[in-house]
Amino acid sequence: MTKSNGTVVTIELTVDIGGTMLQAEEAICAALNEAGVAATAAALTRFDADGEPIDIGGEKWTAKTPEAKYYQTPYGEAHVSRYVYQRSIGGKTFCPLEQGARILRNATPRFARMMAHKLSLGSAADVQRDLQENHGRPISKLLAQELSAFVSAVVQAKEETWHYATPGLDEDITTVGVGIDGSCLLMCEGQWREAMTGTISLYDRAGDRHHTIYLGAAPEHGKHRFYERMEREMAHVKQLYPQARWIGIADGALGNWEFLGPHVDEQVLDFYHASEYVTQAADAMFEGRAAAERKAWLEQSCSSLKHDWDGAARLLAQWKQTGTRGWKKERSKLLAESMRYFENHLHQMQYKRYADMGWPIGSGVTEAACKTLVKQRLCRAGMRWTEQGAQMILSLRALLLSETRWEQFWHKIEQYGVPKIVNY
Numbered sequence: 001m002t003k004s005n006g007t008v009v010t011i012e013l014t015v016d017i018g019g020t021m022l023q024a025e026e027a028i029c030a031a032l033n034e035a036g037v038a039a040t041a042a043a044l045t046r047f048d049a050d051g052e053p054i055d056i057g058g059e060k061w062t063a064k065t066p067e068a069k070y071y072q073t074p075y076g077e078a079h080v081s082r083y084v085y086q087r088s089i090g091g092k093t094f095c096p097l098e099q100g101a102r103i104l105r106n107a108t109p110r111f112a113r114m115m116a117h118k119l120s121l122g123s124a125a126d127v128q129r130d131l132q133e134n135h136g137r138p139i140s141k142l143l144a145q146e147l148s149a150f151v152s153a154v155v156q157a158k159e160e161t162w163h164y165a166t167p168g169l170d171e172d173i174t175t176v177g178v179g180i181d182g183s184c185l186l187m188c189e190g191q192w193r194e195a196m197t198g199t200i201s202l203y204d205r206a207g208d209r210h211h212t213i214y215l216g217a218a219p220e221h222g223k224h225r226f227y228e229r230m231e232r233e234m235a236h237v238k239q240l241y242p243q244a245r246w247i248g249i250a251d252g253a254l255g256n257w258e259f260l261g262p263h264v265d266e267q268v269l270d271f272y273h274a275s276e277y278v279t280q281a282a283d284a285m286f287e288g289r290a291a292a293e294r295k296a297w298l299e300q301s302c303s304s305l306k307h308d309w310d311g312a313a314r315l316l317a318q319w320k321q322t323g324t325r326g327w328k329k330e331r332s333k334l335l336a337e338s339m340r341y342f343e344n345h346l347h348q349m350q351y352k353r354y355a356d357m358g359w360p361i362g363s364g365v366t367e368a369a370c371k372t373l374v375k376q377r378l379c380r381a382g383m384r385w386t387e388q389g390a391q392m393i394l395s396l397r398a399l400l401l402s403e404t405r406w407e408q409f410w411h412k413i414e415q416y417g418v419p420k421i422v423n424y
Contacts, residue, residue: 002038009042011035029136036075040108044071047100048082054096061085061094072107072147074114076137104418105150113410115144116151120377120396152392153421155399155409159229162412164405166202166240169210173241175203175359178234178264179249179366180256183374185219188384193219195378195390196226197369200233202241207358212365213237214401216373216394218387227259234263247354249363252345269348270363274312275302277338281319284327284334305351306361312349316342373397 003010015031017024051063063083070077082097097103104112118127124141131137179201182194198215213233217226238246248260251273261267278301286294305311319339324332342349354361377393378385399405 002042004042007046009039011038026136033075033136037073037078040071040073040075041078041080044078044080044097044101044108045082047097048080049085049096051083054085056094059087061087064093070106071103072111072139072143074108074111074135074137078108099417102413102418104154104413105147107147109410109413112147112151115147116396117400117406119144119148120393120400122377123380123383148396149392150421152395154413154419155395156391157419157421158412160232162409163236164402164408166213166237167211167404169202171204171208171210173202173210173244174205175207175247175357176237176241176244177201177203177209177247177249177360177365178230178260179363180230180259181250181363181366181370183370185374185378185390186384187219187390188386190384195219195374195394196223197366197373198226198230198233199366199369200230200237201360201365202237202244203358203360205358207355207360209360209365211403212401214369214373214398216369216398218385218390218394220387223255230259231263245357245359247359249360249366251363252341266354266359267348268354268359268361269345271306271351271361272364274305274342274345274349277341278302278305278315280334281315281338284331284338285319285322287331305349306355307352309350309352311352312342312346316346369401373401 013031053062066081068081085094102109124144127144131139180198184192196217200213202211246264247266248264249268250256251270282298
């Protein structure tokens with residue numbers, strides 16, 4: 001039995017709690033879901049019109065006979081009869097209830113939020129099992145996919161116009177670290193292609209990281225859209241922290257520095273990529289010699305690279321003075337590659353100075369983003385992706401990973417309503 005008094009709904013439940021405790025709990029869950037559907041239906045009717053003509057843009061719209069529709073809710077399908085309006089000349093229709101209640105496609109905001117959150121973490125089959133097992137709420141995999149795709153489409157449609165506030169930080173932000181990297185995923189055509197990840201991190205004077213903005217882009221021909229999004233985010237952060245020093249951190253890929261170079265004050269080559277070339281040089285120099293000798297040299301060299309003012313230059317000079325006469329071709333090639341790498345990036349390897357300034361020297365934040373943003377969700381066993389499907393997941397996951405942005409997005413839905421999305 002359901003009784004309404006304004007915005008207060010009273011629902012009377014009858015639950016058979018006989019049988020085992022598990023059976024009783026299942027019965028309680030089913031009854032609560034029924035109550036949730038009834039309460040949600042009552043809440044939805046609050047946003048409906050009264051059937052009287054309305055004026056939109058100076059034109060008169062009149063109501064048709066109330067039409068019934070099922071809306072997807074966290075508890076089940078809610079059956080609601082609501083007014084739909086149209087102009088006398090016909091054409092598109094308008095449903096006040098769906099606008100007022102912020103309906104996304106055919107779902108209530110909370111259910112749409114649940115679906116998008118769950119699908120960003122697991123497959124549609126995982127979402128289906130979770131809803132059935134833990135909520136007593138049967139759904140189809142298609143519902144989870146289509147509803148999440150709609151939410152992601154809203155996220156993408158509003159990337160340029162909806163600005164998200166950076167959390168207020170008590171600490172004095174003196175450094176902004178920017179990194180970009182790529183991570184490959186398997187596409188439907190059977191090819192591995194590179195998805196892009198980007199991070200913008202805020203550091204205090206001591207070098208402690210307090211906030212990171214994450215961005216992800218599916219593989220596409222050209223990376224201009226990803227770079228445009230990075231530039232918009234950087235412009236926003238520069239307005240917040242105009243005195244901060246901007247540090248670009250990446251590996252040695254030329255494309256990374258072609259983008260980062262014009263936007264940062266300092267360029268830092270990821271220390272761990274640099275140390276890999278020190279390891280490669282050790283393999284060449286100590287081939288055929290005692291392992292302990294190689295290990296001692298490698299540890300001392302990496303320490304010098306990190307803690308000495310001229311560590312990188314001294315290592316490069318040592319390699320150049322190494323006699324390679326009589327070495328096999330592959331052995332010589334290893335040392336030559338290390339020397340060439342250091343020569344090309346010597347200006348980005350002043351690690352002692354960077355550390356003294358409290359700047360980050362590793363691209364661990366960006367590399368971790370490749371794993372959490374891309375690999376953990378898009379590279380599970382048997383998964384293949386279309387560009388559109390991959391972008392759907394990356395947009396949702398980037399919003400979730402960037403602290404407070406998920407909540408801000410749904411607040412904007414409440415505030416501004418759901419925008420019109422093409423092809424939906």
